[in-house]
Amino acid sequence: MSWLDLHMHSQISLDGEFSPERLAEICHDSGLKVVALSDHNSVRGVERMMTACSRFGIREIPAVELDCIFEGVDLHLLGYGIDFQDPRYRELEEDILSQKKKNSSEVMKILKDTGIFFEEEKVLAMSRDGVVVGETIAEAALADDRNSENPLLAPYREGGERSDNPYVNFYWDYYSQGKCCYVKMEYPDLEQVVDMVHRNKGCAVLAHPGVNLKGHSGLLEPIIETGLFGIEAFSSYHSPEQAACYYEAARRNGLIYTCGSDYH
Secondary structure, eight states: OTTEEEEEOOGGGSSOOSOHHHHHHHHHHTTOSEEEEOOBTOOTTHHHHHHHHHTTTOEEOOEEEEEEEETTEEEEEEEESOOTTOHHHHHHHHHHHHHHHHHHHHHHHHHHHTTOOOOHHHHHHHOBTTBOOHHHHHHHHHHOGGGTTOTTTGGGSTTSTTTTSHHHHHHHHHTSTTSTTOOOOOOOBHHHHHHHHHHTTOEEEEOOHHHHTTTOGGGHHHHHTTTOOEEEEEETTOOHHHHHHHHHHHHHTTOEEEEEOOBO
């Protein structure tokens, strides 16, 4: 679906590269007609994205990607068509940002203990809102000459098996739940955010389940029963087999199915 992308991030997500305005230009240059800026736990860029997209005749759907937890598993929930002016989104963002600021030193220390070099000062200078994220550490580490022959970073360099999206892939490999650099966060329960999105006139969609439910596939049906409106079946992270599996799960349960690149 070269005209549609319902999952992308701006600089407001902390790990995104472009402003909402620049992202709208990229969408136009790519021939997209319908898009959704779904920043992590933030709606601050929605209005800017809508204004910028309107100049190009692109339809922008108000959206957000919310971190949440279900039976001990970290999940991402996409909310589409939401009232982005609802103050509850800002409150949730502030709470999560506060936790991440407190965890930033620990996030860097754990990775250094694995044998990957980087300059903390450089990472802090590159970070936004005082929050250090795995993608920023990856960028600094890959640019550090001390890691030029480090086998741990070989997959993320040009020609490596994880080089298609190196910084985000590094995050999933080192900082996502269950990985060596994971730092626990206090996220709201899935049921809570599903209810918030739906009461906010939006549609709650489970993001890239092939990533978050890896090793927990049995949770899909209980997750659906919390009141999901849809599943992101077609994701840049999903293999064709995974996409087909989640597409069928959505159809079988009478849910919508969506697609998104998770562009950063």
